[in-house]
């Protein structure tokens with residue numbers, strides 16, 4: 001019989017995958033916060049996932065995906081990104097909101113639907129927030145905005161998947177055009193305030209560093 005993964009386990013796999021990709025160490029309490037669940041529930045689910053060879057938990061209680069787990073997570077991430085692309089580009093749901101809807105849709109897509117949807121959408125290479133689809137990658141010279149230099153121009157290439165969980169931040173980013181493809185001047189960096197300010201035309205946006213380090217960009221010559 002073919003093994004199927006429950007929706008809950010898929011959520012866990014995707015969340016661990018996202019946190020790992022953001023370079024964060026994943027522990028049960030962080031996962032509980034990210035998934036809005038009780039630590040006891042998370043603990044029980046993790047034990048089952050460990051038994052099913054989906055996750056490894058080391059002595060410092062850090063959780064990583066096994067080869068089997070990361071294969072499944074890749075597939076869920078692909079469904080998630082494809083669903084976002086569809087919602088944003090075909091259904092015209094706001095860029096800032098598609099992530100939460102995609103979280104629901106991603107579990108309901110059979111392999112045939114995934115294949116046909118990718119075909120229908122013209123095999124998109126990135127999600128609307130710039131996350132590369134499998135086989136794609138960000139440009140080599142990509143940097144996170146906390147490493148930007150004052151008086152240079154940057155073009156946004158990706159908003160990290162874990163920022164997408166905050167609708168409020170996403171709405172600000174959309175309003176201020178801090179979205180893939182848009183260019184900004186790095187107007188100021190304040191070590192004292194731990195912030196960076198971006199300028200485009202007459203619009204200036206101050207971002208705290210903890211947000212800036214989750215936004216990826218490349219340096220460009222100027223704003224054209």
Ligand SMILES: [Zn+2]
Pocket residue numbers: 080084099102161164
């Ligand atoms: Zn997303």
Ligand SMILES: [Zn+2]
Pocket residue numbers: 081084099127128129130131161164
């Ligand atoms: Zn996305």
